[in-house]
Amino acid sequence: MFQRLCPQGGSHDFSPSLQFWALATIPPSVTNDLSVLPEDFDYTASISFLDVRESLPSIDPENLSPQNVLDILLHLFKQKPGFVDRGHETNNKETAWVNAFLFRLNPGIDADGMEAFVVEVIGSSVDKMANLH
Numbered sequence: 666m667f668q669r670l671c672p673q674g675g676s677h678d679f680s681p682s683l684q685f686w687a688l689a690t691i692p693p694s695v696t697n698d699l700s701v702l703p704e705d706f707d708y709t710a711s712i713s714f715l716d717v718r719e720s721l722p723s724i725d726p727e728n729l730s731p732q733n734v735l736d737i738l739l740h741l742f743k744q745k746p747g748f749v750d751r752g753h754e755t756n757n758k759e760t761a762w763v764n765a766f767l768f769r770l771n772p773g774i775d776a777d778g779m780e781a782f783v784v785e786v787i788g789s790s791v792d793k794m795a796n797l798h
Contacts, residue, residue: 710741731755765793
């Protein structure tokens with residue numbers, strides 16, 4: 666059975682009740698082919714609506730398409746050292762897949778009182794991990 670990491674440490678059986686964890690890692694037990702495993706990478710990120718408008722002017726942060734969600738996630742991850750895109754795909758107007766992990770852009774208010782998106786790791790897919798390149 667696939668297990669997932671959680672913020673309190675350890676692991677729990679995968680269930681419909683999903684939790685957020687800051688560092689998304691793929692346990693070696695998930696696949697026997699270690700060449701497709703991305704290295705540990707901190708996927709935590711956030712971006713203000715203003716920064717979305719400045720950095721990605723074709724995107725309206727108040728009216729996202731599935732492609733917009735993916736574009737924002739890739740924009741954020743590519744700014745972090747060590748990110749390697751091993752595969753991605755659109756999902757819906759809130760979530761997208763990157764490196765076999767499903768991410769959600771949660772709208773909220775940042776520390777400066779501005780509207781922003783915070784990246785949340787929703788889960789992962791063993792099938793998608795097998796197809797990483």
